Amino acid sequence: MSRQHIPLITELPLVIWLVIVWGALWQDFGPGNLVFGAVIAYAVVNFFYLPPVELTGRFNVLWVVPFLGRFLLQLVTASVEVFWLAVSKGPKLRNAVVAVELRSHSDFLVTATGHALSLIPGSLVLEVDRSTSTLYLHCLNVASEEDAEVIRRDVRATEAWLIRIMGTRADFAALRAEEALP
Amino acid sequence: MLQDVVVSVLLIAGALMSLAAGVGLVRFPDLLSRMHAATKPQVLGLLLFLLALAVENGTWLLVPLLVLCWVFQLLTSPVSAHMVGRAGYRTRHLRRDLLTLDELDDVVARAAGEGAPEDRRPPRQGGHPGRAVPRGDSGVPEA
Numbered sequence: 154m155s156r157q158h159i160p161l162i163t164e165l166p167l168v169i170w171l172v173i174v175w176g177a178l179w180q181d182f183g184p185g186n187l188v189f190g191a192v193i194a195y196a197v198v199n200f201f202y203l204p205p206v207e208l209t210g211r212f213n214v215l216w217v218v219p220f221l222g223r224f225l226l227q228l229v230t231a232s233v234e235v236f237w238l239a240v241s242k243g244p245k246l247r248n249a250v251v252a253v254e255l256r257s258h259s260d261f262l263v264t265a266t267g268h269a270l271s272l273i274p275g276s277l278v279l280e281v282d283r284s285t286s287t288l289y290l291h292c293l294n295v296a297s298e299e300d301a302e303v304i305r306r307d308v309r310a311t312e313a314w315l316i317r318i319m320g321t322r323a324d325f326a327a328l329r330a331e332e333a334l335p
Numbered sequence: 336m337l338q339d340v341v342v343s344v345l346l347i348a349g350a351l352m353s354l355a356a357g358v359g360l361v362r363f364p365d366l367l368s369r370m371h372a373a374t375k376p377q378v379l380g381l382l383l384f385l386l387a388l389a390v391e392n393g394t395w396l397l398v399p400l401l402v403l404c405w406v407f408q409l410l411t412s413p414v415s416a417h418m419v420g421r422a423g424y425r426t427r428h429l430r431r432d433l434l435t436l437d438e439l440d441d442v443v444a445r446a447a448g449e450g451a452p453e454d455r456r457p458p459r460q461g462g463h464p465g466r467a468v469p470r471g472d473s474g475v476p477e478a
Contacts, residue, residue: 173399174403176399177399177400177402177403178400178403180396180397180399180400182399228378228379228382229379231375232352232355232375232376232378232379232380235355235359235371235372235375235376236351236352236354236355236358236359236376238359239355239358239359239362239363239372240358240362243362243363243364244362244363244364246363246364246368246433247433247434247435248367248368248433248434248435249434249435249436249437250424250434250436250437250438250439250440251436251438252438252439252442267413267417268409268410268413271412271413271416271417272375272378272409272412272413273375274371274375274376274378274379275371275375277367277370277371277416277417277420278413278417278420279367279417279420279421279424279439280421280424280439282442289438289439289442291367291370291371291420291424293368293371295435295436296435297435298436300435301435301436
C-alpha cells in the first residue's frame with residue numbers, strides 16, 4: 154500500500170488548525186500544551202491519511218472582514234425572512250431550482266461558494282456540476298424569472314467575494330477585468 | 336444588570352430562531368422547503384446562544400471553544416442539508432407543482448436522452464457521487 158508523500162508545507166494549515174482545536178478544547182493555550190498538541194496533530198495527520206486539499210496559493214485577510222460582515226448581515230436578514238415566510242405564506246410558498254454558472258473552475262472555490270450559500274437561509278445546493286462549475290440551488294419564495302435573476306446575481310457576488318479572498322491569481326485577474334468593464 | 340439584559344435578549348432571540356424552525360416545519364409544503372426551515376435559522380440561533388454564553392461567562396478562555404462550536408456547525412450543517420436535499424430531489428420527494436422553474440430537471444432530462452427511461456435517477460457507479468447527474472456534455476445524445 155503505497156501512498157503519495159505529502160510535503161509538510163501542504164499539511165501545515167491542517168496541522169495548525171488541529172493545534173488550535175486542541176488548545177480550544179483544553180482551554181489552555183500555554184506553550185507546553187500547544188507543543189504537545191502539535192506532536193499529536195502531526196501524528197494524526199500522518200496516521201489518518203487524507204488526500205491533500207488543493208489550495209489556491211492566495212489568501213487575502215483584508216477582504217475577510219467585510220466578507221464576514223456581509224455574511225452575518227445576510228444571515229440575520231435571511232433568517233428573519235424565512236421566519237416571516239413560515240408565518241405569513243406557509244403552504245402557499247413558491248420555490249424554484251435555479252442553475253448558476255460560476256466563474257471559477259477551482260474545486261476548492263466552488264465548494265466554498267456552495268457552502269457559504271447553503272449557510273444562508275433561503276438557498277440550498279441540490280447538485281453540483283463540476284465540468285461546468287454550475288451550482289443548482291433550491292431557493293425559497295421565487296415567484297418569477299426576475300426573482301431567479303436576483304438570486305443569480307447574488308450568488309455571483311458571493312463568489313466574487315470569495316475569489317477576492319482566496320481565488321487563484323487567474324480568477325482574481327479575470328474578476329478585476331470584469332469589474333473594469335462599465 | 337446590563338449583562339443580564341444582554342444575555343436575556345440574546346437567549347430570547349436564539350429561542351425565536353428555534354421557534355422559526357418549528358413553525359417552518361409545520362407550515363412549509365414539501366421536503367425541500369422544510370429543509371430550509373429545519374437547518375438554516377439554527378445557524379443564527381446557535382450563534383446567539385453561544386454569544387449569550389460568552390457574555391454570561393465573561394472569561395476570554397471560553398471564547399475559542401464557543402467559536403469552535405459554531406465553526407463545526409458551519410462546516411457540517413450545509414453538508415447534511417446538501418445530502419438530504421440531493422437525495423430528496425433524486426428520489427422525487429418534492430412537489431414540482433410548487434416550483435416556478437426547475438433548471439436541473441432540463442439537464443437531467445437531456446442527460447437521460449430521448450429514450451427517456453421511466454426512472455430518471457442516474458445509475459450508481461460508485462466513486463464520484465458528486466458528479467453523477469447533470470453531465471449533458473459527456474457524449475449523451477441530445478434530446
